[in-house]
Amino acid sequence: MHTITTALLAIGPPGIPVLHPQSHYAHSIFELSSWVLWVCLGIFLLVAGLVSYAGWKFRARPGDADPRQVFGSRKWEAAYVIGPTLLLAVIFGFTLHVMHTSDPPAQASGDDIVVVGHQWWWEVRYPKLGFVTANEIHIPAGKNVQFGFESMDVIHDFWVPELGRKIDMIPGRHAKIWLAADHPGTYLGACAEFCGKEHAWMRIRVIADTPATFAAWSSAESRAVTPPATTSEQRGLHYVTSMPCASCHTIVGTSARGIIGPNLTHLASRETLAAGRLQNTPQQLSAWLHNPDAFKPGSHMPNLHLTDDQRNDIVQYLETLK
């Protein structure tokens, strides 16, 4: 039955499949959803069927006189008070159970990952591993991961449906939930609470790695970046640290320590740019620097009106940040 649910809701390839659970948290929500949707379909067919049948069977024909006047029936009314109440009680009981299995209590301390919402990107901290990244979240597959959530400005909402519930990120609060991915892979999500101009381009990628890949990735993230080798790269570093870039972005090991925009320390290791807006290729990176508004109008990334040479040097340098 659950397979049919998935099939029915996902005829053709789905974008970000909500009913395609990839963790035990998401799976318990999926089971509940599947049952509730079938019950809803049943009630819908009952109501639509009754309305259609009554409309056809009891339609007036020319010359018909008024029918016998019926004012009600306590028996029937009792039936459709008690019937739906019992049905809702069952659904409610199931709801209570799944609330617990899909959203078990978090530990007071010890978030594995803290995601901080910004207009319009995600800061991703790994407090236990000691580094900070942005927009792409790596987790080890097959492990329950405790996430903490904060916001630096307005309310955002973190939602990766295949992995579990969504949760609001509210300024002044610290929320916690458990998420997991059973298998390695890339899971898409998005900010689900309207947060201003570029809410649409505040997308999430969670990358679940095998234990070995995750260990390799996290040790790479913890490593200092290698200093630029070529003169072009060196000029690029110079521009990044001397121009306004450094007032917003951090690159660990350089004088760039801004905290307004995404941490760029290992930018070149990421798959996308600008919270999922562009693929992370040298061409796209260059285009982004040339005119951010062409891709993400309203974002806080300014157009610095770089010369082509400056832009080329900066891209050369940023590409070294593996």
Added chain:
Amino acid sequence: MSTSEIPIVPSEIDKLQRFQEHAGMLKWLASVDHKQIAVMYMLTSLFFFLVGGIEALLMRWQLARPENRFMGPETYNQLFTLHGTTMIFLVAVPALLAFGNYFIPLQIGARDIAFPRLNAMSYWLFVFGGVLLYGSILAGNAPDMGWFSYAPLSEKPYSSLGGVDYWALGLLVIGIGTVATAINFLVTIATLRAPGMSFKRLPLFTWMSAVNSFLIIIAFPALNSALFMLLIDRNLHGRFFTPDGGGSPILWQHIFWNFGHPEVYIMILPAFGIISEVIPVFSRQPIFGYEFVAGSTVAIGLLSFAVWAHHMFATGMGHDVDVFFAAGSALIAVPTGIKIFNWIATMWGGKIRFTTAMQFASAFLIEFTIGGLSGVIFAVVPMDWQLTDTYVIVAHIHYVLFGGTLFGLFAGTYYWFPKITGRLLNERLGKWHFWLTVVGFNATFFVQHLLGFRGMTRRVWTYPDLPGWGLLNMISTVGAFILGGSMLILLWNIYRSRTHGERAGDNPWQAWTLEWATTSPPPPYNFAEVPPVHSRRPLWDLHHPDDADWMREDQP
């Protein structure tokens, strides 16, 4: 009393300026007649309906293709904020109040509403509120934070321009007028009923409007308080809703939805009332289980104040709070279900005449059931955790407010137009309007459920080219334009039939409530003579003296 003072209670000596005592435009602008004010309400909300509809079509055009550049996020965000605010505060509520204004006094056999001048004030406050809201455009910045205006996005640091202030002031002004109307309705129903018209015999539209008026009086002050607090935050350096300085963004959500969820029922109860009038008349049977239909309205009214935080399950309030509001939200489905089944039972065994009014009422049963069932989904907390703020919500609210409220209003329009104008709306155009609306509406909004299940979040000005999204959005856009076309047919029908429609006579549908006992349109004084009221269906009794309702022991 000297004539220079304005009397608080008009005496017979200081006669109010009434119907048709002025000439030209002033006849309307200076009117305190409930029927004229109602017509002005209808036309004004129709105007705003067109504005809100055009906003919707512009949005759908933008969303037709992935990464479309027809407009940017500034415009799109302003459009969805204006669309939501307009359709709720300037269309749904005033259109329902318009029908209340016109038909509550007629249904209870009164000459006018209790406070005619207060009634005119309410109308003009509504107009000025709308002008203030749209005045923001002239001031250079329409509000762009969404119709529920979540803090701190709505606060000065994130919305520095004046759009939010115009929005808040506009809604404040409208809110005051709406509360005044609710008081007016309640006093009218309490004091101006014709002899014999006991509360147990009130027509169901009037019944539900009465319950609705209680909801308005309790809910709107919460909104107005929130709006004042927001204005204080924005303009007087308040800290109600900002975390720095001790405020809380969640506080805004609690106060807003404490208004906002009853508001949903404020937008549906009078539509339930219209359906409860239309289905019996065209099924040629009395409403099945009057007491349950009326009583379930009271239950909905009470429960509507215990469900607001189901808008906030994703905020992480904690499971205990979630469970309370989940229970309330599930429970409210029961009285709603009672109504649906009673309406079907009213059709059962009847002789159903499928006029356009009845078609819209029958379609209402089906479309509203879809909206109601998707509402149950959001009372199932873990499903809400997945699906809130996605296109499933967009689909849900439109099935409730379009498939529910607007289908009800359309049914009411075809049903009562002959009473208001003396002429029938054209039934052939009506059928076109109905079928195009059904096709366009479901094409637009049904696929939005699927988009939500495929992970599309709401309030996005554009979206990436993920598999399936482009096609479903294109279907939705095509549906929206079909829907837009069907509205043009309605407009033409209203415009044309007003002067060229078939003459209706007093009671074209052989209906049973008092508004059909007077001429169409009714005279300024409504009734030359109010028929005797001995049961819920005075006109049935009049035409069936041998089988009158009052002869039955089970009828009050």
